[in-house]
Amino acid sequence: MAIDDDITFLERVPTLSLLGRQALRILAIGAETRYIHSGEVLFKHGEEADGAYVIQDGRFKLSSNDGNELTVGPCTLLGEVALFSETRRPATAKALEPSTVLRIPRFLFVRMLDSEISNVRAVLDAHEPK
Numbered sequence: 001m002a003i004d005d006d007i008t009f010l011e012r013v014p015t016l017s018l019l020g021r022q023a024l025r026i027l028a029i030g031a032e033t034r035y036i037h038s039g040e041v042l043f044k045h046g047e048e049a050d051g052a053y054v055i056q057d058g059r060f061k062l063s064s065n066d067g068n069e070l071t072v073g074p075c076t077l078l079g080e081v082a083l084f085s086e087t088r089r090p091a092t093a094k095a096l097e098p099s100t101v102l103r104i105p106r107f108l109f110v111r112m113l114d115s116e117i118s119n120v121r122a123v124l125d126a127h128e129p130k
Contacts, residue, residue, distance in 0.1 A: 003025065003028050003029060006028035006031065006102070007021060007024045007025055007028045009054075009056060009075075009102075010024045010027060010028060010054065010102075011024060012075045013054055013075050013076075013077050014075075014077075015077050015080055016054070016077065019112075019116075020116075022116070023112050023113075023115075023116050026108070026111070026112040026115060027104055027108065027109070027112055030104075030105070030108040030111075030112075031054075031102040031103060031104050031108070032102070032103040032105075033056075033100060033101075033102055033103075034053075034100070034101050034102075034103055035098070035099075035100055036058065036095040036098070036099045036100070036101060037095065037098060038095055038096065038097050038098050038099075039094065039095060040094070040095050041092060041093065041094050041095075042060060042078075042093040042094070042095065042101065043079070043089050043092065043093050044089060044092045045063070045064065045065055045089055045090065045091055045092045046088050046089060047088060047089045048086070048087075048088055048089075049079050049081075049082035049086075049087050049088060049089050050082060050105060050106050051079070051082055051083065051103055051104050051105040051106045051108075051109070052077055052078060052079040052080050052082050052083050052103075052104050052109075053077075053078040053079060053093075053101040053102065053103050053104070054075070054076070054077050054078070054101060054102045054104065055072060055073060055074050055075065055076045055078065055099065055100075055101055056074060056099075056100040056101060056102060057074060057098075057099055057100040058073070058074075058095060058096070058097050058098055058099020058100060059071055059072065059073045059095075059096045059097055059099065060072055060073075060076075060078070060093045060094060060095055060096060060099065061093070061094050061096055062078075062091040062092070062093050063091055063092045063094070064090060064091040064092075068091075070091075071096065078093055078101075082106060083104065083106055083109040083110075084106075084109075
C-alpha cells in the first residue's frame with residue numbers, strides 16, 4: 001500500500017482515528033507490514049509486547065488461558081496497551097486465513113505522541129497573549 005492508502009486505512013481504526021491525519025502519517029511511514037499465513041501464530045499469551053498490530057486483511061482467533069476466544073478482522077487494533085507501556089500479551093493470536101497486519105512499535109507510537117505534543121505546544125505558544 002502507498003502511504004496515503006495506509007493513512008486512509010488507519011483512519012478507519014476506531015482508536016487510531018482519534019489521532020488525526022498528521023499523527024497517522026507518522027505511524028504509516030514507520031509501521032511494518034507483515035504477511036501471516038493461515039494457521040500461523042502472530043503472538044502468544046504471556047510474550048512481552050513491544051507494540052501493537054492492526055489487521056488489514058484476514059481474521060485472527062484470540063485465545064486466552066481462561067478458555068475465552070474471540071474472532072477479529074480488519075481494522076482491529078491488537079495489543080493497544082503495549083503502545084503505552086511494557087506489558088505481556090493477554091492472549092494468543094492465530095491467523096484463521098492468510099492475513100496482513102501493520103505492526104506499530106511502541107517506540108514509534110511514543111515518538112509520534114512526543115511530536116504531536118510539541119506541535120500543540122508550539123501552536124499554543126505562538127497564540128499566547130503577550
